[in-house]
Amino acid sequence: MRDIASLFGSQYQTIFGGPSPNGAGGSGSGLGGNNSDCCSPLAGGSSTPARRRSVSLGPFRRRIRSEFSLLDYFFHQPKHGRHTRYPNRTFMLMAAGFMFIICGALVHILDPYLLIFKWKLIFQEGSEIFNLWRTPPVDLYIKIYLFNVTNAEDFMNGHAEKMQIEEVGPYVYRELMSHDNITFNDNGTLSTRPHHPLIFQKGLSGKLREDDVFMMPNIALLMYDFDDDFETFFTGESSASVSGLYDTYLGSPDLAQWNGSHCSNIRNASDGTKFVSFIKPDDKLLFFRKSMCRAQILIQNGTDYEVNGLKATKFVFEDNALDNGEFDSRNKCYCRNGNCLPRGLIDVTSCYYGFPIALSYPHFLDADPKVLAHVNGSRPDPKVHRSHFMINPVSGLPLQLSVKFQINMVLEDLSSMAHCEKFSKLVVPALWFEITMPGLPKSLLSRFIFYLKILPFGDQVVKHSLLVLGGILLLVAITKVSLTLSSAYSSAYRISNELRDSLW
Structure with missing residues (x-):
């Protein structure tokens, strides 16, 4: 100027x-x-x-x-008619505005909340997520429903064409799940032996008693014999999203009972404690329990859910999951020794110590109708007998789950055995069970609401506040400069007129 x-x-x-x-x-x-x-x-x-x-x-x-002297006005604070050498308010406003905008942009790009959250997901000795996984402080229940044959004598004597079954239950047990004898390995995994003791819940079982059923101890032994199990899980060191997922079971990523990776693979499956984190739309998950003898594929069935204040994605078993190749040729590997059971039944004899057992959904839901040819009293209901998982898509934390399967006795040709020929080649339902977690305890729920809801909201507030505040400060500084320019040009015009009048 x-x-x-x-x-x-x-x-x-x-x-x-x-x-x-x-x-x-x-x-x-x-x-x-x-x-x-x-x-x-x-x-x-x-x-x-x-x-x-x-x-x-x-x-x-x-x-x-x-x-x-606009530059002097902008960069130096006038005082007593003189220009000092320190910045004036306009310059400080503009500098602060740029600083806030840069900080807001860095928060958006670097996302410190996400970086800290990923670090929190990694399993380390003494870390919060590791302690929760090692001994989950949740209420996990096993509900067992037995099938009682009410016309056994008439059916065996030939007076009745079909068995009449009656559901009895539930017998409710609480599962105290834990991972014991943990050893951290150098390859980003940890080794452990699972422990799943069951405690009978008399108050939740009504008038039923544990000693009502002679079959109960044997079934519990078959389903929950984990003494020789040896598992390895990912710690999340290489990828935080897979922490807590299976790496191997009994030393292998594949189950020995099945041929082909489609049927045998359990790597990246969850035991129900924690699923994969940062779930994307259309992502599929794997769920594995020893009692199922396989890893089940889970597909999304809706994302607009909220469970106790936390966002949830609903997962269900994929369609035709218990198909033996009739609809999906990849499932032929579930046929044991080339013998394929009817649709809706999976032969798990190898997992149950040679007992002729097949898994199905409760009451033969989605099974081939011919399975029910000799059974009365089975009432499949998708609303009651369908499994579902409510999982937080960011953390992979199960917020609610209900897993339902039925154990059946698959009888072979018994025509040579007296009084047993009526049971030849029959599928006799023994029981169905539900593994359920109705929700997180309040202490754990409040903690995850803070992590998954309050902190992300605060992160967004800080980011947008920095950007908005920086923009406001820049706008104020630009406005002051504009007003100064306008005043300067007005003064110049006035001085020019005064000078002209003085000269002439």
């Missing part, structure tokens, strides 16, 4: 013939009051009026320079 002042000075210098602002005549007085010997182009060098010759441009030039 000093150039503008110089321009004004140069312009009027040519009119009055005085020294330039930077010339030998001095910079303070312009033409000065004693310029009678100067030549004026306008006056022809001899006839300049005295009033014009006596005009001094010094005060006007100083005013022009003062009004147009």
Whole structure:
């Protein structure tokens, strides 16, 4: 802006013939009051009026320079008519605005909440997530429903064509799940032996008693004999999203009972304690329990759910999961020794110590109708007998789950055995069970609400606040500069008019 002042000075210098602002005549007085010997182009060098010759441009030039020192005004704080060497408020506002915007952009790009959350997901000795996985403080229940044959004598004597079954239960047990004898390995995994003791819940079983059923101890032994199990899980060291998922079972990522990776693979499956984190739309999950003798594929069945204040994605077993190749040729590997059971039944004899057992959904839900040819009393209901999982898509935390399967006795040809020929080649339902977790305990729920709901909200508030505040400060600074420019141009115009009036 000093150039503008110089321009004004140069312009009027040519009119009055005085020294330039930077010339030998001095910079303070312009033409000065004693310029009678100067030549004026306008006056022809001899006839300049005295009033014009006596005009001094010094005060006007100083005013022009003062009004147009915009850079000084912007970068230095005026005080007592002088410019000090520290930034003024406008500059500080603009600097603060840029700083807040840069900080907001860094928060958006780096996402410190996500970085910290991923670090929290990694299993380390003494870490919070590891302690929760080692001994989950949740209420996990096993509900067992037995099938009682009410016309056994008539059926065996040939007086009844079909067995009449009646559901009895539930017998409710609480599962105290834990992972014991943990060893951290160098390859980003840990080794452990699972422990699943069952405690009978008399209060939840109504009038039923544990000793009502002679079959109960044997079934419990078959389903929950984990003494020789040896498992390895990912710690999340290489990828935080897979922490707590299976790496191997009994030393292998494949179950020995099945041929082909489609049927045998359990790697990246969950035992129900924690699923994969950061679930994306259309992602499929794996769920494995020893009692199922396989890893079940889970597909999404809705994302707009909320369980006790936390966002949840609903997962169910994929369609035709218990198909033996009738609809999905990949499932032929579930046929043992080339013998395929009807649709809806999976032969798990190898997992149950040679007992002729097949898994199905409760009450033969989705099974081939011919399975029910010799059974009355089976009432499959998708609303009651369908399994589901409610999983938080960010953490992989199960918020609610209900897993339901039925154990059946698959009898072979018994025609050579007296009084047993009626049971030849029959599928006799023994029981169905539900593994259920109705919800998280309040202490754990409040903790995860803070982690998964409050902290992300705070992160967004901080990010947007920084951007908005930075924008406001920049807007204020720009407004002040605009007003200063407007004032400067107005002053210049006013001074120009005053100078013109003084000269003429």
